[in-house]
Amino acid sequence: MIPLADYELTQSKPRPRLAWGLLGVLIALSAPIVQVLLRPFNNMFEFPMDRLVSLAPFWVALILALGIAHLIEGYPLATFGFRRSQKSLRARLIEWILAVLAALVTATVIITFSTYVREWLTGEPAPVLKITRMLPYWVLIPAWITGSFTEEVLFRSYSIERLTQMTGRRWLAALITVLAFAFLHALAWDWIHVLTAVLPGGILLTLFYLWRRNLAQVVIVHAIINAPLLLLPLIAPYM
Secondary structure: OOHHHHHHHOOOOOOOOOHHHHHHHHHHHOOHHHHHHHHHHHHOOOOOOOHHHHHHHHHHHHHHHHHHHHHOOOOOHHHHOOOOOOOOOOHHHHHHHHHHHHHHHHHHHHHHHHHHHHHHOOOOHHHHHHHHHHHHHHHHHHHHHOOOOOOHHHHHHHHHHHHHHOOOOHHHHHHHHHHHHHHOOOOOOOOOHHHHHHHHHHHHHHHHHHHOHHHHHHHHHHHHHHHHHHHHHHHHHHO
């Protein structure tokens, strides 16, 4: 096992334990599975409250995974991207502008490509369009925040850093998280959406995290990519 470079940012001395590390990664990567398994219990709530309740497994997984790493193993949260930049204001503004531009380009390319492939193969719009048109804002906004923030922690910053520490290979950690991200999304979406949107998006977000190692920026990029889902109720009457 190798130490992470982020450890140099703090005086804390982590006490890595393989069993706890494996449990934490398992909890992080299995949140979508737990969400699917709990669907029968969500039926206790009326629509669309059931959709809001279904977001809980991601937040529980995030708290448990980070709690194990921080409280039991002694990892500082900075290890997983929760830290302030030490760069100048000008440098940070430039980084944020570039991140937003990258997100807009990525979102445009992925949505256009996915839409074209689906219409070419099926002649129908993406199923997500039908779902989001029915959901109110008090469900859409929490879902947007949950997808943008918890997925980046669970599938990117936490899992990549923890798997890197356990395996000593960052590329292997990244590969595992990308495959898990795509596979677990297949539990809720069809193969066209997974192959044309989830997988390319997961790869790009992973590369962006590996490049910047900045959780806040990758969360913003993910949020911008998912933003069309939030805006659909506004533009739905014109589509």
